[in-house]
Amino acid sequence: MRLTAKILSWLLGSTLVVMLSFASLAIYMLEKNLRAEALNSHKLIYTLFLPSVTRYLWEFDITGIKETLSNIIENNYANKIYIFDADSTLVTFLYKDPKTGKISNSNNASIIKETENIITLDKKKSLEKKLYNDEENFLYQDNLPNETSRIIGSMLHRKRANAEPSVIGYFVLDYSTSNISNAIKAMIRNVVFLTLCITVMIVFAIGLLLRKTLINSILKLSQASLNISRGKFIKIPERHGSRDEMKDLVKNFNIMSSQIEENQENLKNIAEEGIKISSTFSIEDLAKQISESLSKIAKRNLNTEFYVINSLLHFASAEGFHEILKSEETGENLFLAPDDFEGDPTGKKRFSISDNGTGEVCAIIQISDIRQIYQFSYTAAESVYSAIRALQISVSNALDNMRFVKEQKEQQRLISEQETARLVQNNLMPKSDFRTIGDFELANHFEAADECAGDWWNYYKLTNDRLLLLLGDVTGHGTASALLTAVVKGYCDSIHTQPDITTKAILSQLDSVVRNSGDGNKVMTMFAAVLDPINKTIEFSNAAHNFPITIKKKQEKNSLSKLIAQGKPLGFDMTPTPEQSSQIYEQRNVTLENGDVLIIFSDGLIEALNTSGEEFSERRLKTIILKMAENSVTEIKNEIIKEFREYTFPNKLMDDVTFLVCRYKKIS
Incomplete structure (x- = not known):
């Protein structure tokens, strides 16, 4: 509807401007023609009565002049007539009141003052020049006050038949153009009203046509795009009987939608x-x-x-x-x-x-x-x-x-099912406890509890020198947990090759895998991070796992901070709606600087108990990390193991203990 309103508003404005422009031009031409007709009409009056007035003026017959002027002023739009002698002195005049129509020639000071600037020296010269050039012997003035136009002509008389004519006076005729102005104003009102009505009708008709041929298709495309984002691939019906670009667009959109769905x-x-x-x-x-x-x-x-x-x-x-x-x-x-x-x-x-x-x-x-x-x-x-x-x-x-x-069966034929699963679990994780991967140094430690649990971690080298780190923990113990870990590992080996994969996408896909694997009673916490040495960022998402700790140097002093992101455990029995699917796992970014250290750990590390029933705790872990911040990742790892074993001895582990220490060290 917003697009329709914008298009119709633009059409309404454009059509109105065009029609009013043409109407204004037509009114202007009409007004010009009416004024020309009025001028021609009064020129004719001037031409017809000028000889009589000239003769009466030569004979100085004032009565004859007034009678002639009365005939002129009674029967047309003339409202003032002045007769001047050759010296520009007012001889006589007639005045018609525009409201009452009463004709008078009473002399008063205002009339005398008004006539002083009618016949000026410049106007006399202009009339003499016209006479010399054998042109029309009058001057025309328009746009005078009170919607008045004026004709000024010289009265000529020959003393003898072959003598040169001489100017004996001036004939001034003022006539009103108010009738033209009133007519034009009325016409403007009618034209504006008619133009507005026609414009609204045209725009309404165009709007209906646009709604049918364009806007409806655009709205359908918009809704179809929204449906695609929600995982619904509903084709847009194509209009029959039309061959235009919009039909091609709908057709191509349906093809694209089918390809995306496929x-x-x-x-x-x-x-x-x-x-x-x-x-x-x-x-x-x-x-x-x-x-x-x-x-x-x-x-x-x-x-x-x-x-x-x-x-x-x-x-x-x-x-x-x-x-x-x-x-x-x-x-x-x-x-x-x-x-x-x-x-x-x-x-x-x-x-x-x-x-x-x-x-x-x-x-x-x-x-x-x-x-x-x-x-x-x-x-x-x-x-x-x-x-x-x-x-x-x-x-x-x-x-x-x-x-x-097969190798384990050959070595230990009598191994129990649970022990086999635990060994499978161990085999799913990298064997070495230290490695250098591009610009990153990575040390790790995994220590299984007596009973087979579900800790798992791995790393993957991505494109553009990026490093993907994953650490997860399946709830519960036993074979089912270990086998679920194997399934997750196998899936991670596949999805990390997807182009431009993100931590949020990894957890979203693993959520479906865990939910649909096994008996559906297992859930898994996991932390995923992508370390990007080119863009200097750590992208991370969290599925209800312990928040990792980073070491950063600020003003020559080491400081600790947590990588906090929200998300539910993988496989948790909450099937999201299409609108909620993109909001389950939060994805965040922090800056990656040279020398930064990232420590990712499972809950088995900080929740292990000593003989007094007290946990090892995250606070104690932070103290160790801050103390060893300047040391190598292997030394940090070994110090954590040493402090952990001294604290928990002689208790047995109740849960797997897994942690990673990764340092970004830019290679010159």
Whole structure:
């Protein structure tokens, strides 16, 4: 409605200005013509009666002059007539009262004074010049007071037939133009009223047309855009029978909406299939799941073949798993030599899976060339290939999990289910307790409680030298907590590759993963931070986790501060509405300066008890951090461990203890 009002206001103003301009021009031309007609009419009167008045003046017949003047002033718009002699002396005059119409010629001081400047020397010279140039023998003046115009003419007389005419007097005729002004004023009122009515009618008609052809479509586009932001993809009905730009815009918008919906559905499918793939713990199940996932994403049977180099799983050969998994003739597993992995076979497309530890190829996904067999377009084929590349990390994680489980089974055949889960959990975190990643030094410590819990942390190198740090804690203990941690880790390995991923988006996606995993009774706290050395910022979001602590140097003095952001635990049973989904996890930024230190920790560190039942506490942790602020990250970590163990000895840990110490140290 606001756009409609603006357009109609502009049209109303523009149309009104144009019509009033044309009307003003027409009125001006009409007024000019009326004044010209009035002048011509009184020129004619002047011409007709001038000989008689001239003759009477020559004969000095005042009575004859007055009678003639009376005839003139009674029958037209003339309101004053003056007769002057050659010396500019007033001979006689007649005056008609404009209100009563009464004619008089009484002499009084005001009349005498009024006539003093009528016949001036300049006017005499102008009349003589006209006479000399054989032009019309009169002068015209308009815009005199009281809406009066004036004609001044010289009266000529020849003493003999062949003699030169001489000026014997001057004839002055004043006539009123008030009738013209009144007519013009009335016309202006009528024209303005008529123009306003016509303009309103035109603008109203144009407004209805715009509303039907343009505004309604724009409002539908606006509502459709809002629906897309809420996750609702509702197409806009196209107008039939019209071929204009607005129809093309609606058509293109529907195409864009369909593409966005399709892309979101693909991303959702990739994420869901990635979780399924990461959650498999056998080669057979993994091969089946890969085949099902790729067929679902491509909406075609891709004849998926999956080959694994089982030397990584303590076997000497490379074993291939087709969709059938076993040879129909022999019932044995299919094998493919590692040397056969180079290049794409005819009619096939291959994708290599790299081992997370060594970086070497550990598996091959082989599918039919969908451009050749199914006649996919380049864009459609690349979309499927991109989905497969996105799932490569999930496949690699599944293989890692399987390899680790197999290794542990070989070493400890009698290990309990809970212990296995705890070891899986430990394997999900980086092994080294110190590393340098670009401009960052990172030290970490993880100490599991006696009972398997759910602490987990990891780091990821992002584009533009950024570093992603994640630390989470699953509620409760046991196998379920450890397995949920594995699912979260697998998903994080996938989503961190998304372009321009943010901490808020990571927690939002993990919230759905945790809610839909397991029996739905587990929740997880997590802190996520992206350290950007180029833009000098720390971007962070928090899912009900302990607030991390930063060390910053201010005026040569170290100071501590918390990174505070609000958010609910991951998987908490609160399904957000589309309007609330973007508000669950707060995303904030702080400045990253050279030498800054970030400490992220789980609640197991500060809530551990001593023999008196007192907690280690965040206050004691801050004291240690401030004391060791100038030391290396490894020294800070070791001091925290030392103070922690001295405080809690000989109590056993009731919860996992995990913390990270990260320093930004710009490399020259």
